[in-house]
Amino acid sequence: MAAAGLVLEGRGRHGGLPARHAVVRWSWRMLRREWRRQVLLLTLVACTVGAAVCGLSATHAYNATADGTFGSARAVLHMTGGSDPARLGSQLGAAATGLAPDQIITHRSVPVPGSVATLDVRGQDPHGRIGSPRLRLLDGRYPAAGSATEIALTPSAAREFHARLGGPVTLGGHELTVVGLVENPAKLDDTFALAVPAGTAATLVAGQPATTVDVLTDAPRPTVQTFRPGGDASLSIQYRQSLDRNANDAFILAVATVALLLVALVATAGFAVVAQRRLRQIGMLGAMGATDRQLRLVLVGHGLLTGLVGTAAGAVLGAAAWVPVAPLLERPAGHRIDRLDVPWLFLAVLLVVAVLSPTAAAWWPARAVARVPAVQALSARPPAPVRARQSVAAAVVLLAGGVVSLVASHRTNGLLVSLGIVGVVGGVLLFSPLVVRALAATAGRMPFTTRLVLRDLGRHQARSGAALAAITLAIGLPVAISVLAGVNQSTPASGNLSAHEVLLRTSRDPSVVPLLSAADMARQQSAVDAYAARLGATAVPLTMAYDPDVRPMAGVDGKTGRLVVDAGHRTGSNSWSGSSGLWVATPATVHAFGLDPASAAGAALVTRQPARLALDLLGSASRQVPIRTVHVAGASAYTSEPANFLTPEAVAAHRWRTAVTGWYISAPHDLTDAQRSAARDMAATAGLVSETRAAQAGLGTLRWASVAAGAALALGVLAMTVGTIRAESADDLRTLTATGAGSGARRALTAATAGALALAGTLLGAAGAYAVLVPAYARDLGLLRHVPYLPLTTAIPGVPLLALATGWLIAGREPAGIARRLLE
Amino acid sequence: MTGVPPLELRGVSRTYGEGAAAVHALTDVDLTVSAGELVAVMGPSGSGKSTLLTIAGSLEEPTTGDVLIEGTPLSGLRRNDRARLRRRHIGYVFQDFNLLAGLTAVENITMPLELDGVRTRQARAAGLKALEDLGLADRADAFPDELSGGQRQRIALARALVGERRLLLADEPTGALDSHSGEGVMRLIRSACRSGAAAVLVTHDAQLASWADRVVFVRDGRVVDSTPPPPGPESLLPGATGREAR
Structure with missing residues (x-):
């Protein structure tokens, strides 16, 4: 102007x-x-x-x-040739002609004593161009090329076979010398024994014939797709997934x-x-x-x-x-x-x-x-505090958009997951000013110190809201990580049994019940009972049925036995898909697995797997017996836990016999590594095989580390905010002191400020974490049922209580005399 | 004194709040301050003295009425234009010095110039000149917490007058000083007025008001009287003849 x-x-x-x-x-x-x-x-x-x-x-x-399978190859062809070296040799020849493979890795499986697991004995050139990322020498040396007496083991394989560097180890009945310790650096849970083949066409692994072959190749996809190994070899191809990145x-x-x-x-x-x-x-x-x-x-x-x-x-x-x-x-x-x-x-x-x-x-x-x-x-x-209406409207829009994105993502669409997370987190954070105002609004009915504190938070809404948002996010992140760690620990796809369960079997071959003497059976029962007693649990005998009219046969582990009755459905003119274990519903199993026989009256088979209703019985002399199957409640999340049960009425009706083929132990606590190892040792001694849950160490550490980091950050934000809010209220404090308030009142003011902000932040953070996770797992809400109580209770009452206590401890000092506020 | 007055208030009223809670801080105030004139505003606490000063300095807007600086009504100016007006034409002095911690004495003085786009070197030269006039040249690079109260207020005064400013507004400028330092500050204000600046001084100290050319009394938001000041102690000095002795 x-x-x-x-x-x-x-x-x-x-x-x-x-x-x-x-x-x-x-x-x-x-x-x-x-x-x-x-x-x-x-x-x-x-x-x-x-x-x-x-x-x-x-x-x-x-x-x-993960390059644990591919190394640096683009594709891996898995070929199964049974145990015929000539057939495998011809397949390798075909691969050499058709693919010019960069590396060939041969495999043979041998049983692990006392366990259902097998060990992969692998023939691999440690210096192969594209397979070498799958191999690293930890100690000793690699076996000599073509040696039938030298082997290298992964540390886990050495533990399972009680072997040490330089010592002997018996694999599949053959004694070898351990010359090195190795690992697959791209897949640390890869348990195997390493032999070095004599050449690229060798079909012997440590002197024994290989059963499968992996061909690693960088050949273009069309070449790989048109490759045929010839004969009746089984072939499957895996391509590196470029979308993973x-x-x-x-x-x-x-x-x-x-x-x-x-x-x-x-x-x-x-x-x-x-x-x-x-x-x-x-x-x-x-x-x-x-x-x-x-x-x-x-x-x-x-x-x-x-x-x-x-x-x-x-x-x-x-x-x-x-x-x-x-x-x-x-x-x-x-x-x-x-x-x-x-x-x-x-x-x-x-x-x-x-x-x-x-x-x-x-x-x-x-x-x-x-x-x-x-x-x-x-x-x-x-x-003056601004109205929270606008931020609430934005919060609702962001929250709704985020939830929709997360639900629509099915946890597979990265972009929608990212948008969803940002939307929900942003939405939850925008609720902070509203929460601060709500806290201030409740002040009227509170005791004096709390009333003053809540009103101060409202008066300083800008900084209280920002601090609350920071605390919310600092707590929300570890809560989400804790819940996700719980999800990963309990995902059915990754779990055979829960961490407190042990399954013992009399045979490695689940389709055969071995013929044992009464003395052997008593010895096994005694060993299992003793082990269960050490865990503070009871062993539940698992019984299977067999048809006495079917002649005894040899199982895959060489033990002679009777073919057990199984249930399954026809998948082709000459093929069946079994149920992976059909157990007799004895009173002990009914009690152990919470079955309700009354709900399945008249049924031959009860199952805890909802999709398994159209089943036929297999393994009897008549081969195929249509049956009535009833689904009962209590679906198991674990793949090896007994899920299908034959009723005693069905056993009696078909005049089958029963025999104990295993034991189920549910310990009152998660098993330690030593207890898992003891189960394996006991099973090996008693002629049994054991199965326990694979340990998932590390997730617990991640859970606690995230909670500790989040709590520390939240407390840091609190220290910064509470300190200045109370400093701004120094005049009030002086007035209070002048009117006779003691150190208790001063401590209460600071403690209540810290506690109120921390409590609101932790609750909002936990709510925010679930606001992200629930829509993301909308189709698998069951996975969220494992609430991480210990980390959660540490974070939610823990952080506010710590803030409260710290505030109380540091705030007792009497303020200096009536000071004037100077700029300098 | 002729020409356009540096400050003119016409029918200025200021009301805080509404309805029953309304507080009338100023009611229909008319005040004109001429170039070279020192006006003291006196009145009891809560009478509206400080409100009058902040409205005159464009820090607050009147509810009704006009404020004219150098004949220009402030009502038509935007917020940033009023800010520019303050840094070029109006200087403030507060009771508690209000120097910016973190800036040296000379930087505090030059801040309004630099905010107005004057180059650092030029601004520093002007600041050093002002410090020299105050007798504080050796304290140019001292920080506020290294200065005495009297020195701080003299720096604040230099900052209020640096550049082309012709209107000085002072709110209890000697309130935090001992009598000796306070007298020194008043001499500087008086000197600025002799150089052509207009000054408004809010005080409830009659002795300070005696330095003024005119005393305006405010009560309950209204100007109730406007008189020449009573003779101050300095009038008793040998050879003193009224205002000139100051």
């Missing part, structure tokens, strides 16, 4: 470069001057960036596409987004605090003639500097943490991790965005504080 007497033109509306320089200079000076106050914010930003760097690297490494990238992107959101929230909470602390100075600057943009620049400049310093420190911290964390992840990830195999591009983007996040996070408090009238700012009164 041109006006008489006034000069308002020229030199730029906002002062140009000199003005920006002056404001940033002041920001930098304040950052340096108040470095002790900034340490907490910088530490939080650095720790969050560090956690994001380490977490991103871990996510990348954990989800790296995309899905992995999408997941990493989602993790990075949430991590950056956490950085931004921590920074926002911090800058809301800084903004309030600088309010009077900013008011002075406004009175001096600074424009809104210049006032915003004070905090935005501070944000940029914080971002630069915090990100640099965080990157160093994250890299330093990654070095010791990487080996800890190898076991849960199932493969060795190269510390330099990190997503460099994602990390670079993360660091750039991490620098910008505090800058962007500072913008909102800067905008709010620049709008505060100078007179109000000079009096240091916080801006």
Whole structure:
């Protein structure tokens, strides 16, 4: 506006470069001057960036596409030639002609004593071009090429066979010398014995004929698809999945987004605090003639500097943490991790965005504080809380969009998963101001200290809301990780038995009941009972039926026995699919598995598998007996747990006989490694085979580490926020002290502030975690039934109680005399 | 004093709140301050003195009435234009100094110039000149917490007057100072007025008001009287003749 007497033109509306320089200079000076106050914010930003760097690297490494099967090959052809070396040799010849294979790996299975498991004896050239990523020498040396007496074992195979380096080991009845310890670095649970073949066409593995062959090739897909090995060989082809990398990238992107959101929230909470602390100075600057943009620049400049310093420190911290964390992840990830195999591009983007996040996070408090009238700012009164209606509307929209995305993703569409996670997390976080207002609204009926605290939280809504959002995310992440770890531990596809179950069988071959003397049977029963007693459990005998009219036959483990009755359905003119175990519903099994015989009156077979209703009986002299099958409740999530039962009435009707073929033990606690090992030893001694759940160590560590990190971050945010809220309320505190309030009242104020924020944050965080997981697992809600009570109870009452106790302990000091608030 | 007055308030009223909770901080205030004139505003606590000053300085808007700076009504100016007006034409001095921690004495003085786009070197030269005039040249690079109260307030005064400013608004500028330092500050204000600046001084100290050319009394938001000041102790100084002695 041109006006008489006034000069308002020229030199730029906002002062140009000199003005920006002056404001940033002041920001930098304040950052340096108040470095002790900034340490907490910088530490939080650095720790969050560090956690994001380490977490991103871990996510990348954990989800790296497994090359344990492929090595560096594009495709693997599995050929089964039985035990005929000539036939296998002709197949290898065909492969050599048609595919020019890069590497051939031969296999032979041998039984593990005392276990249902078998060991893969593998013939592989350790220096093969594309198979070598599947092999690493840990100790000793590789066996000599073509040697029929030397073998190398993985550590797990050495344990199972009680073998040691340089000692003997008997595999499938042949004695060999262990010359080395090896592993598959791309698949650590790969248990095998390694022999080195004499050449690419060799069909002997450690002097014994191979039964299957893997041909690893880089040949183009059309060539592989048209390859025919000839004869009646069974052939299956696996191609490396190129989509895995995309899905992995999408997941990493989602993790990075949430991590950056956490950085931004921590920074926002911090800058809301800084903004309030600088309010009077900013008011002075406004009175001096600074424009809104210049006032915003004070905090935005501070944000940029914080971002630069915090990100640099965080990157160093994250890299330093990654070095010791990487080996800890190898076991849960199932493969060795190269510390330099990190997503460099994602990390670079993360660091750039991490620098910008505090800058962007500072913008909102800067905008709010620049709008505060100078007179109000000079009096240091916080801006009036804005209505939460808009944020609630945005929260509802984001939440709904996120839920829809997650449900539609089926957990397979990476983009929808990422959008869903971001939507739900954003939605939940936007509820924070509403929660703060709700807390303040409930203050009227509370005791004096709580009332004052809740109203202060409401008065300082900007910083309380940001802090609550940061705590929510800090707690929500570990809760989600804990639940997911529980899901992974209980996924049926990955579980044969639960961690507290043991299944013992009298034969490795489930289709044959061995013919044993009464003395042998008594000895087995005694050994099993003794083992069960050591676990504090009872062994439930498992009985199978057999047709006495069917002649005895040899099982796969060489034991002579009777063919057991099984149930299944016809899959072809001359083929059947069995039920993998048909047990007689004795009173003991009815009790152990919670069957209800009354609901299956008249049925020949009861099953806990819903899809298994059209079954015929197999194994009797008549071969095929149509039966009535009834489904009963209590579906098992585990693949080896008995699920199909033959009723005693059916046994009697067909005049079959029964024999004990195994025992089921359900211990009152999860089995330790020593107890699993004892089961195997007992079974080997008593002529039985045992089956227990494969250990999934590492997920528990991940669960606890995430809870600890989340709790520490939440407490850090709390310390930063509560400290400043109480500092702003120092006048109230002095008034209280002057009116006779003692240290108890002062302690109660700080403790209640910390406790209220922490409780609200943890509850909202837990709710947010389930808001992500429930729609993501909408079709498999049963997987979420394993609630991780211990980590959850540690996080939810633990963090608020710790915050409460810390607040109580540190807040007893009597405030200094009536001090005046000076800018300097 | 002729020409356009640096400050003119016409029928200014300011009301906070609404309905029954409404508080009338100022009611129909008319005030004109001429160039070179020092006006003291006195009144009891809560009478509206500080509100008058913030409205005059464009930090607050009146509910009704007009404020004219150098003849230009503020009502038509946008927020950023008012900010620019403050940094070019209006200087503030507060009771509690309000220097920016983290900036040296000379940087505090030059801040309004730099905010207005003056290059750092030029602004520093102007700041050093101001410090020299104050006798504080040796404290140019001292931070506020290294200065005494009197020195801080003199720095604040220099900051309020640096550049081309011709309107000084001071709210209890000596309230936090001892009498000796307070007198030094008042001499500087008086000196600025002699150089042509107009100044409004809010105080409830009659002795300070005696430095003014005119005293305006405010009660319950209304100007109830406007008189020449009572003779102050300095009038007793040998050779003193009224205002010129100050």
